[in-house]
Structures are given as C-alpha cells and as structure tokens.
Amino acid sequence: MHSINDRNKEIGKFIPAADDDLIICRCEEITKGEIRKAVHDGMFTVTEMRRYLRCGMGLCQGQTCAKLTKNIIARELNVSPSTLEPATSRSPMRPIEMKILGKEEVNKNERD
Amino acid sequence: MKETKPDVIVIGGGIVGNSSAYYLAKRGLSVLVLEGSDFIGNGGSSRNGGGVRQSGRDPRELPLVMWGIQNIWPTLNSELGVDVEYYQKGNLRLGKTAQHLKILQNLTDKAVACGLDVRMIDRDEVRKINPYLSDEVIGASWCPTDGHANPLTTTLGYYKAARALGVHFITGEKVVELKKVKGKIHQVITENTTYTADCVLLAAGYESRAIAKTIGINIPVRKLKIECLVTEIQPRMFEQMLGTAEADFYGHQSKHGSFVFGGSTGLEPYETDNGTPISSSIGAPCICRGIMKYFPALSRAKIVRTWAGWVDECADKVAIIDKIDEVPGLFVSCGFSGHGFGIGPAAGYNMAELIATGESPVDLTPLRYNRFKAKI
Numbered sequence: 001m002h003s004i005n006d007r008n009k010e011i012g013k014f015i016p017a018a019d020d021d022l023i024i025c026r027c028e029e030i031t032k033g034e035i036r037k038a039v040h041d042g043m044f045t046v047t048e049m050r051r052y053l054r055c056g057m058g059l060c061q062g063q064t065c066a067k068l069t070k071n072i073i074a075r076e077l078n079v080s081p082s083t084l085e086p087a088t089s090r091s092p093m094r095p096i097e098m099k100i101l102g103k104e105e106v107n108k109n110e111r112d
Numbered sequence: 113m114k115e116t117k118p119d120v121i122v123i124g125g126g127i128v129g130n131s132s133a134y135y136l137a138k139r140g141l142s143v144l145v146l147e148g149s150d151f152i153g154n155g156g157s158s159r160n161g162g163g164v165r166q167s168g169r170d171p172r173e174l175p176l177v178m179w180g181i182q183n184i185w186p187t188l189n190s191e192l193g194v195d196v197e198y199y200q201k202g203n204l205r206l207g208k209t210a211q212h213l214k215i216l217q218n219l220t221d222k223a224v225a226c227g228l229d230v231r232m233i234d235r236d237e238v239r240k241i242n243p244y245l246s247d248e249v250i251g252a253s254w255c256p257t258d259g260h261a262n263p264l265t266t267t268l269g270y271y272k273a274a275r276a277l278g279v280h281f282i283t284g285e286k287v288v289e290l291k292k293v294k295g296k297i298h299q300v301i302t303e304n305t306t307y308t309a310d311c312v313l314l315a316a317g318y319e320s321r322a323i324a325k326t327i328g329i330n331i332p333v334r335k336l337k338i339e340c341l342v343t344e345i346q347p348r349m350f351e352q353m354l355g356t357a358e359a360d361f362y363g364h365q366s367k368h369g370s371f372v373f374g375g376s377t378g379l380e381p382y383e384t385d386n387g388t389p390i391s392s393s394i395g396a397p398c399i400c401r402g403i404m405k406y407f408p409a410l411s412r413a414k415i416v417r418t419w420a421g422w423v424d425e426c427a428d429k430v431a432i433i434d435k436i437d438e439v440p441g442l443f444v445s446c447g448f449s450g451h452g453f454g455i456g457p458a459a460g461y462n463m464a465e466l467i468a469t470g471e472s473p474v475d476l477t478p479l480r481y482n483r484f485k486a487k488i
Contacts, residue, residue: 007281041272047151051158051264059344091391095344095414102400
C-alpha cells in the first residue's frame with residue numbers, strides 16, 4: 001500500500017484519558033497513553049510506532065498486541081484501521097536459540 | 113496540491129535528511145521533506161548496527177565523525193527530547209589472525225595521524241575490557257571514545273524534533289525527477305505532483321543516484337544488502353561496540369538488553385529480491401556461527417527477529433557531502449556506505465550550515481562529489 005501521507009495532517013491535541021496506563025504491549029510494557037502520545041509526535045504508521053516505542057518488538061514480536069496498537073493509532077488519527085499497513089513480520093516465527101539456528105545440516109568436511 | 117514554496121526541499125527522510133532538516137529549521141529556514149517510502153527512516157537509518165564509531169574509518173570522513181562525537185552526540189537526548197540510548201563506552205575491533213592484526217595496525221596508524229585516541233591492545237587487555245570473548249581473539253584496536261546508540265529512536269527523534277520546529281514531512285512521495293529553470297535547481301517532480309524550491313538537498317541513500325541522473329549528475333553509489341539479527345533480552349554483559357578487522361561482523365548490547373549483531377555471508381550481491389531487502393535463509397545462521405565463535409556464552413541466547421537492509425555503497429566507500437557546481441542550489445549528502453548512522457547527525461549539522469551560510473564547521477573538501485577518478 002503505497003500512498004501519500006502528509007505528516008502535517010491536523011489531528012488535534014493529545015487529550016489524556018482514564019485508561020492511558022493500560023498496558024498494550026505486554027512484552028515491552030508499552031501503555032496505551034504512550035502509543036497515543038507518540039501519534040502526536042508524528043508516528044502515523046505501525047512500523048514507525050514499533051521503531052519509536054518498541055511495542056511489538058519483544059519476545060512475541062507483536063503477535064499479541066499488533067492489532068490493538070493498530071486500532072489505537074487509527075483512532076488517534078481518526079482513520080479506519082484498514083488504511084494502516086501492519087508491521088512486517090520477521091523470521092523466526094518463534095524465538096530460537098543461536099546454537100540451533102546456527103547449526104545447518106552441512107557436512108563440515110565437505111564444506112571446507 | 114497547493115504548497116507554499118519552502119526555502120529548502122530535502123529528498124529523503126532518513127537520519128541524514130531528518131537531521132539536516134532539523135538543523136535547517138533551527139536556523140529559521142522553512143523545510144519540506146519528501147520521503148519516497150511509506151515510512152520515515154526506512155532505509156539504512158533503521159537498518160544498521162547502531163555504531164557511533166570513529167576507529168576503523170577512512171581518514172577523509174574521520175574529522176566529521178570526530179566533530180559529531182564531540183559536539184552533537186553527548187547532548188542529543190535533551191536536544192531531541194527522546195532517548196537515543198547513546199553509550200560512549202568504547203569500540204573493540206577484534207582480530208583473530210596475524211593478518212587481522214596487520215589490518216588493525218594500519219587502520220590505527222591512520223586514525224592516530226588524524227588525532228584520534230585509538231591504540232592496539234593485546235589478548236589480556238582485550239579480556240579485561242570484555243571478559244566474554246573467546247580464546248580465538250588475539251588482539252584488537254581500542255578506541256575509548258567510540259560507542260553505540262539506537263538508530264530507530266535517533267532517526268525518528270530527529271523527525272519528531274524537526275516536525276515540532278515546523279518542518280513539513282510527506283511520506284509516500286517518491287521523487288522521480290529534478291529540473292532546472294534558468295540554470296538553477298527549481299523543480300522537484302514526484303509521482304504525484306511538482307514542488308518548487310531554490311534549494312534542494314538530495315539525501316535519498318542509494319536512490320540518490322537515479323534522482324541525480326535526471327539532472328545529469330552521476331553519483332557513484334549502489335545498493336548492497338546487509339543482514340542483522342536481534343536476541344531476546346539478556347543479562348547485562350558489556351557496553352562496548354564491537355567490530356572485526358575484516359568488518360564482517362559487528363554489534364552491541366542495547367540499553368534494552370537485547371543484542372544486535374550484523375554480519376555478511378559474502379553472497380549478498382548475488383541474491384535476488386522482490387524489491388525489498390529480504391533476510392536470506394543462510395544469513396542469520398551464518399551470523400549466529402560468527403557470534404558463537406566470538407562469544408560462546410551467547411550460544412543459548414534466543415533470536416527473536418532478523419532483518420535485512422540496503423546500504424548505499426559509494427565507489428570509494430566514503431560519503432559524498434557537497435554542493436553540486438553544475439546545478440546551483442542542489443546539495444547532495446549520500447553514499448555513507450554502511451557507516452552513516454554515527455556520522456549522520458554531524459553530516460546533517462554541517463550540511464545545514466553549508467546551505468544556510470555557505471560554510472561548514474568541518475572541512476568537507478575530502479567528501480566532494482567530483483573526487484572520483486579512473487584508477488590509472
């Protein structure tokens with residue numbers, strides 16, 4: 001989805017809410033208020049939000065909070081969540097130990 | 113689209129474009145930043161090892177990065193209002209063979225000639241600084257004023273701070289052509305619209321070449337893929353930035369506790385892609401094997417994420433930061449060749465000064481765009 005996104009778009013001021021302390025990303029302990037505030041700092045996309053706050057960058061890689069984060073950003077921008085691109089899913093699917101990922105079925109003698 | 117004419121149009125919303133825009137706005141200039149992708153900082157700015165390092169650099173770019181480490185990095189958190197996670201705890205460039213030590217000695221000698229505090233250290237001293245290293249490491253170069261930072265919050269921090277100063281950012285606005293009017297830069301044409309300005313800064317990484325070509329300027333950069341991986345949070349182990357003599361492996365432990373390591377398989381230039389940089393199946397396992405050779409203690413650390421990115425590799429692997437003589441009003445800042453993050457803020461500041469006043473605090477002559485000559 002390649003589209004023009006004017007970052008001067010008027011979205012009003014950040015208004016504190018009663019549930020701002022609610023934790024959205026459990027792995028990185030990022031709250032709803034932090035995500036909402038970051039939208040007002042200019043983070044209009046899920047990808048930027050991840051890079052800015054680390055939400056969805058922890059152990060589960062956003063498999064739990066991705067949708068929630070997306071919806072919060074969309075609401076703050078006053079757009080439909082369907083207009084927001086999800087963040088890129090990155091391998092591995094589950095955390096994997098270095099010594100396992102690094103071990104390929106290659107005969108050492110053959111390779112050398 | 114109605115657009116009042118800005119003083120400067122910056123093409124590229126990465127660390128170089130954003131920091132240039134920020135310092136231009138701080139000087140009171142109006143700035144429009146056009147980013148071709150849908151995201152701010154989507155190229156090498158978000159896809160690097162986070163090194164803020166002087167040692168191991170080419171003497172031509174050393175004065176600029178040293179200036180940045182002295183003048184910008186120490187106060188960047190308060191300047192931008194974000195945590196850039198800057199650690200100035202030194203850089204170890206590791207060697208495992210006699211040949212490696214020769215490379216390191218050569219780099220060290222060149223850097224010392226430029227006034228940098230860097231020296232060769234032996235096996236024992238390396239272990240005093242970092243007790244987790246394997247026995248394979250026989251020596252290193254050590255630069256205590258080097259360090260690392262978080263490329264994501266730094267790049268987006270410049271974006272946030274520039275935006276707060278009134279810089280206008282538009283993403284998803286890919287520039288396809290530059291045009292002169294009466295011999296000077298005047299139009300920046302995107303897929304959707306035409307913007308006008310009397311001053312344009314081209315900071316689009318490897319895309320700079322295609323854009324500059326539309327106005328008859330050849331910027332010798334090409335894209336080269338790199339791959340990195342990130343571990344889950346680990347107990348705090350060490351705070352230095354790490355690299356190797358062959359520059360094939362680098363990384364650090366972030367403030368967050370995860371390790372970020374990058375490396376290369378050597379096969380990157382021959383891989384195919386679908387227009388985005390893709391982690392290959394052989395990339396992360398190769399980096400894992402590299403890590404375990406240097407840090408056996410990390411063999412049980414879990415990888416949570418892998419990613420790939422393109423660096424804008426310049427023909428001589430040093431950035432181009434200059435004004436273009438043939439096109440008055442056009443400035444270029446690109447070709448950082450995979451070591452642009454640490455030097456980015458200094459490049460931004462100096463470019464902003466060059467645009468605003470015609471002079472920069474650091475002499476940029478060694479980084480001229482017309483320095484490329486045939487080798488014989």
